[in-house]
Amino acid sequence: MSSKNLRNLIITVVLSTIVVLGFFSVAYYFLSQNYIDRKNSESLFISSLTVSSNIQNKMKDDYQKVYDYIISEIGEAEDGETSYNSVSDAILLQASSILGYTLNKAYFSGDTIHIGNETFALNDAIYEYYTKPIAIYSFKSIIDEYVDSLNYLVFRIHDLVLYTEIKNYINPLFDQYSDLLDESYYLIFEKTGRINYIKDGYDKGRTLYFDYINRYNLSYDYNKLSTAFTESLEGYEVLNFSGVKSYFLYIPILKDMDQNMYIGFVFEYDKVNADNKYLINTLIIISVSATFVVGLLTFIFGYSMYKKNQDLSSNRFSYYFVKPMTITIDRRGKILRHNRSCEKNIKEFSLFENVEEFKVVEDDSKIMSIIQRQDAFILEFDSQKEEEKIYVNFIPMRVFNKYILIGYDITREHKEKVINAKIASFNQVTNLPNKIIFDKDVGNYIVTPQFALSNTSFVAIDLLDFNKINRLYGYESGNVLLRTMAQRICDSLSETFKNYNVYNVRTSFFLVFIKDISNYNASINWAKKIIDLLYDPIEIKEKYFIQVEAKAGLLNVDEELKTSASTEVIFENMNKSLERAKQSRLIKVALYNAELSSSFTRDQILEQDLKKAIEKDEFEMHFQPQFNIKTKKIVGFEALLRWTNPKYKFDSPEHYVTIAERNGMIIELGRLINEKVFSFAKKIENTGISISLNVSPVQLLQSGFVFEIIKTYDEHKIKSNSIALEITETFLMENRDNMVSKLRILKEKGFVIHLDDFGVGYSSMLYLKDLPVDAIKIDKEFTKYMVSDKITRVIVTRIVQMGSSLDLELIAEGVETERQSELLSRMGCEVIQGYLISQPVSEAEAIKLIEKYNGLNVKVETKVKDYKNDYKEILEETEEEDESSIDESIDDDSSNEDDIGGIE
Numbered sequence: 001m002s003s004k005n006l007r008n009l010i011i012t013v014v015l016s017t018i019v020v021l022g023f024f025s026v027a028y029y030f031l032s033q034n035y036i037d038r039k040n041s042e043s044l045f046i047s048s049l050t051v052s053s054n055i056q057n058k059m060k061d062d063y064q065k066v067y068d069y070i071i072s073e074i075g076e077a078e079d080g081e082t083s084y085n086s087v088s089d090a091i092l093l094q095a096s097s098i099l100g101y102t103l104n105k106a107y108f109s110g111d112t113i114h115i116g117n118e119t120f121a122l123n124d125a126i127y128e129y130y131t132k133p134i135a136i137y138s139f140k141s142i143i144d145e146y147v148d149s150l151n152y153l154v155f156r157i158h159d160l161v162l163y164t165e166i167k168n169y170i171n172p173l174f175d176q177y178s179d180l181l182d183e184s185y186y187l188i189f190e191k192t193g194r195i196n197y198i199k200d201g202y203d204k205g206r207t208l209y210f211d212y213i214n215r216y217n218l219s220y221d222y223n224k225l226s227t228a229f230t231e232s233l234e235g236y237e238v239l240n241f242s243g244v245k246s247y248f249l250y251i252p253i254l255k256d257m258d259q260n261m262y263i264g265f266v267f268e269y270d271k272v273n274a275d276n277k278y279l280i281n282t283l284i285i286i287s288v289s290a291t292f293v294v295g296l297l298t299f300i301f302g303y304s305m306y307k308k309n310q311d312l313s314s315n316r317f318s319y320y321f322v323k324p325m326t327i328t329i330d331r332r333g334k335i336l337r338h339n340r341s342c343e344k345n346i347k348e349f350s351l352f353e354n355v356e357e358f359k360v361v362e363d364d365s366k367i368m369s370i371i372q373r374q375d376a377f378i379l380e381f382d383s384q385k386e387e388e389k390i391y392v393n394f395i396p397m398r399v400f401n402k403y404i405l406i407g408y409d410i411t412r413e414h415k416e417k418v419i420n421a422k423i424a425s426f427n428q429v430t431n432l433p434n435k436i437i438f439d440k441d442v443g444n445y446i447v448t449p450q451f452a453l454s455n456t457s458f459v460a461i462d463l464l465d466f467n468k469i470n471r472l473y474g475y476e477s478g479n480v481l482l483r484t485m486a487q488r489i490c491d492s493l494s495e496t497f498k499n500y501n502v503y504n505v506r507t508s509f510f511l512v513f514i515k516d517i518s519n520y521n522a523s524i525n526w527a528k529k530i531i532d533l534l535y536d537p538i539e540i541k542e543k544y545f546i547q548v549e550a551k552a553g554l555l556n557v558d559e560e561l562k563t564s565a566s567t568e569v570i571f572e573n574m575n576k577s578l579e580r581a582k583q584s585r586l587i588k589v590a591l592y593n594a595e596l597s598s599s600f601t602r603d604q605i606l607e608q609d610l611k612k613a614i615e616k617d618e619f620e621m622h623f624q625p626q627f628n629i630k631t632k633k634i635v636g637f638e639a640l641l642r643w644t645n646p647k648y649k650f651d652s653p654e655h656y657v658t659i660a661e662r663n664g665m666i667i668e669l670g671r672l673i674n675e676k677v678f679s680f681a682k683k684i685e686n687t688g689i690s691i692s693l694n695v696s697p698v699q700l701l702q703s704g705f706v707f708e709i710i711k712t713y714d715e716h717k718i719k720s721n722s723i724a725l726e727i728t729e730t731f732l733m734e735n736r737d738n739m740v741s742k743l744r745i746l747k748e749k750g751f752v753i754h755l756d757d758f759g760v761g762y763s764s765m766l767y768l769k770d771l772p773v774d775a776i777k778i779d780k781e782f783t784k785y786m787v788s789d790k791i792t793r794v795i796v797t798r799i800v801q802m803g804s805s806l807d808l809e810l811i812a813e814g815v816e817t818e819r820q821s822e823l824l825s826r827m828g829c830e831v832i833q834g835y836l837i838s839q840p841v842s843e844a845e846a847i848k849l850i851e852k853y854n855g856l857n858v859k860v861e862t863k864v865k866d867y868k869n870d871y872k873e874i875l876e877e878t879e880e881e882d883e884s885s886i887d888e889s890i891d892d893d894s895s896n897e898d899d900i901g902g903i904e
């Protein structure tokens with residue numbers, strides 16, 4: 001070859017190299033850059049979806065856990081209002097420990113929110129978040145005057161708001177997925193673009209558009225994004241985010257919970273592409289060789305494109321692919337492809353042919369229907385490790401007529417969840433299983449043959465007034481009380497039965513489930529016994545003993561119930577008998593019978609009977625003396641209502657008075673009562689002893705009340721100060737403006753005003769001096785605990801001191817022991833009312849008492865009276881004279897009818 005020819009060849013080769021190189025470089029750039037962008041964002045999507053779906057699931061899970069726990073502690077709210085006050089710090093602490101982070105509490109009430117000790121008006125923005133169970137926002141955004149702009153994750157349970165700082169919540173979660181996300185940014189924002197959280201950034205009141213996108217992309221059309229947001233679509237953009245060229249991916253979360261939220265992921269463009277650089281370089285070198293052999297070049301180009309494609313799914317190029325398992329399926333569920341991750345993690349994965357062969361966890365729907373809904377789901381597989389299971393959370397993505405399932409190993413989280421579920425099914429104080437487990441156990445048992453063939457009893461046990469005890473003594477002592485209660489129940493069951501379970505549904509509410517009972521007498525007797533055992537003093541603090549009253553409702557399963565039993569029916573019927581026992585003054589164990597569940601509730605029947613009783617006047621007043629310890633004389637009587645109908649003889653007036661109040665019958669009933677009380681007052685007018693009359697709030701609010709009672713007063717022509725009206729403190733305080741003028745008129749007329757149940761509700765101490773009141777009645781709960789509890793004693797001392805300084809008379813209620821009487825007298829309270837002196841008695845008996853104490857001026861007995869025994873006496877008497885009334889609560893089938901009734 002000549003040198004000239006050689007030169008020409010070289011020139012040709014060089015020129016064609018330059019041309020070909022230029023051509024391929026340009027072609028490559030346009031072809032491949034698009035291609036790479038698309039591929040990159042797809043792989044980034046997979047990581048981002050995995051993370052966002054896991055975060056979303058965690059939020060939902062946490063919400064469910066805390067919801068279940070709160071409801072198990074304080075009960076499901078009626079008419080949407082949770083009693084915020086019953087969510088104690090102890091409950092809050094427990095909820096926090098279940099979730100593993102600190103929760104704070106606030107609560108909504110009308111259009112205000114209470115945070116700490118302060119109350120704030122809500123602004124209009126609140127309505128966007130108000131109805132949502134899970135939300136992320138700052139209080140500043142819902143309260144105009146609020147200063148703190150920290151963003152919180154907020155769980156709402158009825159009116160209760162539990163919140164935790166979003167940063168503390170979300171950072172560890174993202175950290176957990178840092179290998180998937182590399183050093184990307186992530187943020188949480190609302191559909192409006194308002195940012196509620198941004199990793200390491202300033203998130204207070206910033207918006208996506210103004211602060212992060214628009215300023216750096218002047219020509220960028222934000223409409224595209226905001227349309228996607230309003231339609232809750234996911235997507236991605238390549239744009240300058242905060243000035244750095246990035247992939248910006250946005251994924252809606254909590255869609256099914258009606259949230260406005262999005263998680264956004266921002267990956268730096270250069271970083272993502274850095275791993276691709278070597279490909280481009282390789283390509284250039286290969287392109288040079290193409291000048292020598294175009295065919296070879298074409299081949300190499302083709303090869304390199306092929307290789308690039310391969311590399312996209314290889315570890316080196318995009319390690320975003322490493323973690324997730326991906327399975328491609330057709331519309332019928334047939335597995336078309338899967339990645340290596342599947343085989344690496346799952347035992348013999350390649351043997352699966354169709355998704356129907358997979359085992360779905362915690363979801364009963366068919367797997368294909370879950371996939372079609374594009375809901376996330378969890379699958380359980382045998383793992384590559386011997387004897388171990390692997391749990392994989394899959395997110396289905398629809399791609400044309402196929403689905404890609406993107407799976408992420410959540411074995412650790414799943415196990416944790418199972419453990420947490422265990423925590424959620426046990427009462428934290430007593431460690432006994434709760435209602436969730438009760439339902440499960442009962443549900444499983446009632447379908448077995450044993451249930452049909454043997455005897456089963458259910459017992460519901462609850463304390464009267466556990467909340468008061470909690471308030472008086474604090475939660476620590478309350479917990480000691482509950483644990484002792486649980487202990488006593490379990491111990492006595494184990495002595496009596498072989499086959500039983502105990503559950504603690506909430507605070508003092510226990511359920512007992514006894515199987516295989518030889519004779520129902522055994523469960524009836526046990527129920528009576530446990531109530532007695534629970535009455536034994538309980539040491540709640542060192543050397544502080546208290547006595548609590550428990551009631552029980554018993555359900556013995558009969559043949560009929562065997563065929564129709566469900567957990568709901570059993571629970572409801574047990575509750576009805578418990579309610580029955582609680583409503584009664586004397587019955588401590590009520591046995592379920594059909595009447596309790598007839599289409600009318602017991603209250604409805606009572607209401608009808610009450611109506612007739614008012615027409616026929618089946619009422620009597622009993623009178624309980626108020627006794628001056630110094631002068632040893634009776635200074636007054638409190639008139640207490642009794643219904644003489646045998647069916648209701650043992651019902652507490654508190655119960656039927658409440659029902660009468662509810663439907664307005666109290667007005668008519670009140671007239672009957674007034675008539676009786678005024679005529680008795682007239683009879684004893686000369687003794688100077690006054691009679692106090694309980695006046696219901698409904699009567700007081702009625703417009704003609706003052707006029708009417710004054711008329712009755714005039715008709716009987718009684719002396720001034722012969723009648724005292726008892727008004728509850730709570731009611732008076734709630735209706736102060738309205739009531740004060742009414743009371744003034746009554747006082748002028750000659751009525752004495754007593755403030756009943758003082759100290760339990762509001763403390764009206766501050767207002768007391770402005771109220772037209774003559775006496776305060778210290779609530780019997782204070783009397784009950786003042787001997788054993790120092791704090792109660794301090795409160796009573798203060799009430800007495802303040803009462804005296806305002807020249808008010810003091811009457812202590814519920815005085816049962818000499819010790820209480822002594823303490824009160826030392827404090828300066830001279831008038832006592834309670835079983836120590838006498839129970840409420842009939843008119844004739846009351847007159848005898850006047851003769852005994854005031855006429856003959858005898859000394860008071862100093863013997864300590866036990867009111868328990870008093871009740872026994874009453875019971876024995878009445879049992880003889882009137883058995884039918886006691887049998888009200890007995891199932892007709894029961895073989896020991898005379899045995900249950902008003903057991904105490």
Ligand code: C2E
Binds near residue numbers: 836
């Ligand atoms: P209250 O006004 O607080 O009545 C005091 C209650 O304490 C009475 O219950 C009385 O029997 C009971 N008691 C008296 N001494 C002792 C004691 O030493 N220890 C204990 N543990 N309790 C004692 P009762 O008669 O069952 O009445 C319950 C409630 O029913 C009353 O509470 C009152 O709110 C309402 N009530 C009763 N009679 C009437 C009435 O004529 N009209 C209205 N509106 N309400 C009434």
Ligand code: CA
Binds near residue numbers: 638694726
């Ligand atoms: Ca009273």
Ligand code: CA
Binds near residue numbers: 756757779780
């Ligand atoms: Ca009272």
